[in-house]
Amino acid sequence: MPNHQSIFSPRYFALSIGIILSVMAVGFEGLAVTTIAPSIAGDLNGIHLFGWIFSTYLLAQIVGTLVVGRIIDKKGPAAPFTIALVLFIAGLIAAAAASDMYVMIAARALQGLGAGAMMTCVYTAISLSYPDELRSKILGAFGTAYVLPSMLGPFVAGLIAEQWSWRFVFWGILPIIVLSAILSLPAFRKLKVQGTREGNGAAATWMALFLTIGTGIFLVGLGMLPKITGAVLSIAGLAVMSYPLRKLLPTGTLLFRRGMPAILATRGLFFAAYVSTQNFLVLALIDIKGINPAHAGLIVASAALSWCLFAYLQGRWDTADQGRGRNRRIILGVLLLTIGFALVVWIPNVTVALAVMGQIIAGIGMGLSHPTSGAVAFAHTSEDGAGETSANLQFADSFTPGVVIGIGGAILVVSQAAGMTMQSGLIVTMGFNLLLILMSLFASIRISSKKPMAG
Numbered sequence: 001m002p003n004h005q006s007i008f009s010p011r012y013f014a015l016s017i018g019i020i021l022s023v024m025a026v027g028f029e030g031l032a033v034t035t036i037a038p039s040i041a042g043d044l045n046g047i048h049l050f051g052w053i054f055s056t057y058l059l060a061q062i063v064g065t066l067v068v069g070r071i072i073d074k075k076g077p078a079a080p081f082t083i084a085l086v087l088f089i090a091g092l093i094a095a096a097a098a099s100d101m102y103v104m105i106a107a108r109a110l111q112g113l114g115a116g117a118m119m120t121c122v123y124t125a126i127s128l129s130y131p132d133e134l135r136s137k138i139l140g141a142f143g144t145a146y147v148l149p150s151m152l153g154p155f156v157a158g159l160i161a162e163q164w165s166w167r168f169v170f171w172g173i174l175p176i177i178v179l180s181a182i183l184s185l186p187a188f189r190k191l192k193v194q195g196t197r198e199g200n201g202a203a204a205t206w207m208a209l210f211l212t213i214g215t216g217i218f219l220v221g222l223g224m225l226p227k228i229t230g231a232v233l234s235i236a237g238l239a240v241m242s243y244p245l246r247k248l249l250p251t252g253t254l255l256f257r258r259g260m261p262a263i264l265a266t267r268g269l270f271f272a273a274y275v276s277t278q279n280f281l282v283l284a285l286i287d288i289k290g291i292n293p294a295h296a297g298l299i300v301a302s303a304a305l306s307w308c309l310f311a312y313l314q315g316r317w318d319t320a321d322q323g324r325g326r327n328r329r330i331i332l333g334v335l336l337l338t339i340g341f342a343l344v345v346w347i348p349n350v351t352v353a354l355a356v357m358g359q360i361i362a363g364i365g366m367g368l369s370h371p372t373s374g375a376v377a378f379a380h381t382s383e384d385g386a387g388e389t390s391a392n393l394q395f396a397d398s399f400t401p402g403v404v405i406g407i408g409g410a411i412l413v414v415s416q417a418a419g420m421t422m423q424s425g426l427i428v429t430m431g432f433n434l435l436l437i438l439m440s441l442f443a444s445i446r447i448s449s450k451k452p453m454a455g
Contacts, residue, residue: 007130007138015129016138018184019122020145025176026115028149029092032173033057033108036166043166046101055219056105057112058402059212064116065398066208066248069391072124077387078188081121085181088114089174096170116394121188123390127378128191135378136318136326139371140311147304147366207244214240215403222410226417234410249392260380262446264392267373269440270334272400273433274366276408277341278303280433284347284426285355302356303363310367318375326372326379327447333369334441337362341437345430347423369444376447408432 007016033040033053041047064087068080091110098104122142130138160168218237224230246254252261278300285296314329340362344350374393381389408429415425 007134007141012130012134012138014183015125015187016141018180018182018187019125019138020141021176021180022118022122022184023142023145024149025173025180026088026119027146028176029111029115029170029173030057031149032169036169039166040098040104041101044098044101044104046104049101049105052105053108054402055216057108057115058219058398059216060109060112061116061398062212062215062395063208064113064118065120065391065394066116066211067205068117068120069124069387069389069394070204072121072387072390073385077121077124077128077191078185080117081125081188082185084114084117084121085177085185086114087111088118089177090114092170092174092177096167116398119394119397120387120390123374123393124386125184125188125191126374127381127386127390129187132323132375132379133319136323136371136375137315139374140315140367142374143311143367143370144308147307204248207247211241211244211248214238214242214244215399218403219406222406225410226414249395256443256446258446258448260377260389260392262443262448263373263377263380264396266330266334266440266443266447267370267377267393268396268400269436269443270337270365270369271397272404273341273436273440274337274362275401276404276436277344277362277430277433279405280408280426280429281344281355281359284344284350284423284430288347288423288426289350289352291352299352299355300359303359303366306360306363307367307370310364311371312367314368314372318372323375323379326376327444329368329372330376330447331441331444333365333367333372334437334444336365336368338365338434338437338441340365341430341434345427345434347426347430404433404436 006012037053040053041049064084068084071080087110091107091112091114094107094110095104098107126135126138126142160166160172214237216237217233218241221230221233221235221237224233249264250261251257253264256262256265282296282300285291285299291299317325317329340358340360343354343358343361377389377393378386411429411432412422412425415428416422420428
């Protein structure tokens with residue numbers, strides 16, 4: 001087998017840069033909207049619809065992610081990637097020009113559809129284009145490209161909104177995504193799949209829609225807790241979600257069955273716990289500790305530095321041991337995440353130094369476990385299943401954090417309705433995140449060894 005030295009060698013250069021730009025554009029847009037959402041809702045007289053700026057994106061992303069995975073395995077990734085780019089660009093333009101909140105929500109739906117489909121296509125390109133020995137490296141670059149915007153994205157978006165208008169945030173992402181398309185589309189057109197996967201694509205689409213509806217009902221119900229209507233809707237949403245989840249994910253995912261189910265369970269749980277901890281730690285630092293938002297953001301961003309460094313290092317270690325240490329790196333990464341979260345779970349004791357230490361340790365854990373879990377998943381995947389595995393990885397990265405953050409918010413609301421302080425509610429929320437990461441740790445030891453497939 002030839003020795004492929006680098007993801008930036010001439011053979012892979014355009015595709016690698018295109019992938020990195022695509023991921024950076026989606027990552028920056030998501031974080032930027034978090035910063036400018038209050039300004040958007042205020043300018044468009046839509047404070048009462050504020051939450052739907054985020055919920056609509058998440059729900060549309062579910063459809064884009066799951067539907068496109070099945071299409072890829074039958075038709076290849078080129079056409080879906082092109083459509084995803086068009087949808088995402090249309091969503092950016094519609095958001096930049098939005099005259100009212102309903103147009104903005106529709107624009108966010110287009111962005112969610114495009115982003116979910118685009119990231120699934122990117123994962124598929126990684127599976128089909130790069131040999132196994134380079135996948136850990138490109139997945140490390142993927143993670144770095146996604147997490148780096150967390151360091152500058154909110155600050156830059158806030159500055160743009162303050163100096164000019166929040167509309168320029170959406171306009172500013174357009175050149176990045178267009179450049180990504182120019183670089184990566186030629187490589188996508190060369191990618192072929194065998195197209196031998198059996199299954200009813202229409203059935204998978206309906207399952208994705210039912211899951212989206214169930215998730216929407218569940219999130220609405222969580223927002224209405226502790227009212228009885230909220231409890232009824234939450235239970236109804238869970239009931240609607242459960243069947244399509246079992247059908248769309250590999251059999252045994254919810255039970256941590258060995259192999260691919262355990263990989264996806266591990267990834268979904270640790271990623272959800274990480275994102276949720278980040279969000280609620282910022283809230284704790286600002287509301288409980290009295291730290292200003294800029295400093296709180298810098299504290300949380302310290303995880304991005306260690307994530308990026310160890311995402312790079314795990315690629316080098318993967319090359320050195322030819323992938324034989326991947327399972328150990330995932331377990332070690334999740335263990336470090338557990339330690340990092342444990343340091344900040346008890347809010348009264350959290351100091352700036354402790355928060356930074358916890359974030360750095362958690363970032364090391366993410367740098368080890370996130371790209372490596374992707375590489376292991378693709379090593380378990382045949383060529384004609386690359387689209388489905390890509391959809392499952394993207395689903396783990398988008399669906400589970402959205403649901404877990406919704407549950408965390410509900411914990412805060414219910415705890416305050418029960419007479420608890422915000423501090424106590426945050427401790428319970430952080431404890432829930434710690435429970436998720438312990439479940440992920442258990443799932444990680446059930447990832448069976450798999451000899452990497454030849455790329």
